[in-house]
Amino acid sequence: MIRSFIITAATALVIAASAAPTMANDIYIDQYGWGNQVGGNQNGWNNKFGTTQWGNWNKSFSQQSGGKNTSAIGQQGNKNTGTTYQNGWNNAAGIGQFGNNHNAVITQDGYGNVTAGVQVGKGCSANVTQAGSGNVTAFVQVCP
Secondary structure, three states, X not given: OXXXXXXXXXXXXXXXXXXXXXXXXXXXXXXXXXXXXXXXXXXXXXXXXXXEEEEEOOEEEEEEEEEOOEEEEEEEEEOOEEEEEEEEEOOEEEEOOEEXXXXXXXXXXXXXXXXXXXXXXXXXXXXXXXXXXXXXXXXXXXXX
């Protein structure tokens, strides 16, 4: 009986320990409008993904692997797409987008990278990739 209890307790401990990193991630979603979509994947711990979309047919996607990564996408307008991919630790990605038909992709692989962005008008497109550590990039575009 004691052996059975020890095996059961050890199994419960292993299950709880393996589930803990997954439970420590956060996602925040606010959407106002019609046909907006949010998707993503978090693997690791203390990753955060927040999105706010105002308008119609906007899409946000964030994929995070590692720890302490932060991704924030806020879109106002119609048919905007914002995507972030983060692999590593302590990376921060932000996408802004005001207007219609914008597309922004941020890819970060490494440690301590920071990317920020804003696109205003119609039809802007941005694709930023950072690999390594301590990279900082900001982009601002105005498209007629």
